[in-house]
Amino acid sequence: xxxxxxxxxxxxxxxxxxxxxxxxxxxxxxxxxxxxxxxxxxxxxxxxxxxxxxxxxxxxxxxxxxxxxxxxxxxxxxxxxxxxxxxxxxxxxxxxxxxxxxxxxxxxxxxxxxxxxxxxxxxxxxxxxxxxxxxxxxxxxxxxxxxxxxxxxxxxxxxxxxxxxxxxxxxxxxxxxxxxxxxxxxxxxxxxxxxxxxxxxxxxxxxxxxxxxxxxxxxxxx
Amino acid sequence: xxxxxxxxxxxxxxxxxxxxxxxxxxxxxxxxxxxxxxxxxxxxxxxxxxxxxxxxxxxxxxxxxxxxxxxxxxxxxxxxxxxxxxxxxxxxxxxxxxxxxxxxxxxxxxxxxxxxxxxxxxxxxxxxxxxxxxxxxxxxxxxxxx
Numbered sequence: 467x468x469x470x471x472x473x474x475x476x477x478x479x480x481x482x483x484x485x486x487x488x489x490x491x492x493x494x495x496x497x498x499x500x501x502x503x504x505x506x507x508x509x510x511x512x513x514x515x516x517x518x519x520x521x522x523x524x525x526x527x528x529x530x531x532x533x534x535x536x537x538x539x540x541x542x543x544x545x546x547x548x549x550x551x552x553x554x555x556x557x558x559x560x561x562x563x564x565x566x567x568x569x570x571x572x573x574x575x576x577x578x579x580x581x582x583x584x585x586x587x588x589x590x591x592x593x594x595x596x597x598x599x600x601x602x603x604x605x606x607x608x609x610x611x612x613x614x615x616x617x618x619x620x621x622x623x624x625x626x627x628x629x630x631x632x633x634x635x636x637x638x639x640x641x642x643x644x645x646x647x648x649x650x651x652x653x654x655x656x657x658x659x660x661x662x663x664x665x666x667x668x669x670x671x672x673x674x675x676x677x678x679x680x681x682x683x684x685x686x687x688x
Numbered sequence: 689x690x691x692x693x694x695x696x697x698x699x700x701x702x703x704x705x706x707x708x709x710x711x712x713x714x715x716x717x718x719x720x721x722x723x724x725x726x727x728x729x730x731x732x733x734x735x736x737x738x739x740x741x742x743x744x745x746x747x748x749x750x751x752x753x754x755x756x757x758x759x760x761x762x763x764x765x766x767x768x769x770x771x772x773x774x775x776x777x778x779x780x781x782x783x784x785x786x787x788x789x790x791x792x793x794x795x796x797x798x799x800x801x802x803x804x805x806x807x808x809x810x811x812x813x814x815x816x817x818x819x820x821x822x823x824x825x826x827x828x829x830x831x832x833x834x
Binding site: 555606673 | 708754755789792
């Protein structure tokens with residue numbers, strides 16, 4: 467856990483120095499009228515791939531977004547998450563694929579480049595995964611260290627999430643840095659023998675229904 | 689923000705109001721009347737190296753005994769009326785049922801088909817069954833007859 471925190475700290479400092487170098491380039495943008503032409507931005511979450519080397523969780527995720535009109539972008543995320551939960555007598559693991567679909571709205575944009583700016587949006591998400599609970603504690607007075615285990619099973623979970631973030635063009639290239647947070651709420655999950663899952667791939671720790679995700683992407687605009 | 693989200697959050701804490709219920713016993717004297725022991729000692733064998741003393745107190749009219757939750761089909765406990773003196777061995781056997789409670793609390797155990805047996809008399813002479821199901825701590829499961 468500590469090495470992960472150090473990595474995230476170092477990463478954020480690096481990103482600050484990167485941001486400070488980027489200078490706004492004067493660029494005449496189109497007028498009020500904006501017509502949709504096929505456009506795609508593809509991004510990869512480099513922060514979570516990086517933290518995967520230091521922690522128990524391997525989270526690989528990326529997105530494809532497309533600008534629909536002047537301020538609205540549609541977005542699809544896909545990813546793979548492999549995680550373990552070993553705490554309070556639990557020993558569990560889960561891994562699987564997840565996908566999210568949604569859109570976001572540019573709240574405030576750089577007048578010189580309307581691809582730069584802050585945005586807010588929402589997504590619907592689903593995850594399909596394998597889980598195995600090797601141990602779940604049985605609680606009773608004067609008896610410690612009693613557990614039950616369950617066979618591996620396939621489950622699915624669904625959640626809604628909001629996204630708040632910013633997108634900044636790197637110098638004058640087609641590369642962007644896209645940083646966002648995702649407060650999320652677990653709406654529905656299938657259960658093995660009524661057991662509420664402790665971890666859900668793509669969602670994270672799920673013992674409570676609320677969670678917060680964070681991603682730091684490098685994106686390329688085609 | 690980056691540093692904030694990197695901090696881990698504490699996990700839920702099991703408040704224990706909905707955990708495994710304890711066995712409830714009351715006492716009767718030779719005339720079958722409710723009885724209060726002037727002093728009482730209760731020791732329970734939880735399958736460890738030593739038996740565990742769970743009660744030593746004065747003026748006891750009822751006791752709660754946490755039963756075993758492991759694989760054992762019975763729990764043995766010992767009743768003494770004096771610190772040094774004869775002790776009764778009592779065995780309560782049962783069928784266990786695991787019930788899921790919550791992420792923080794995990795599972796609890798409910799007991800069915802409770803059966804009491806006095807393996808060693810004095811001071812307890814016999815055991816009378818009242819309720820063979822243990823799903824909460826509201827009802828009396830056994831009477832110990834002194």
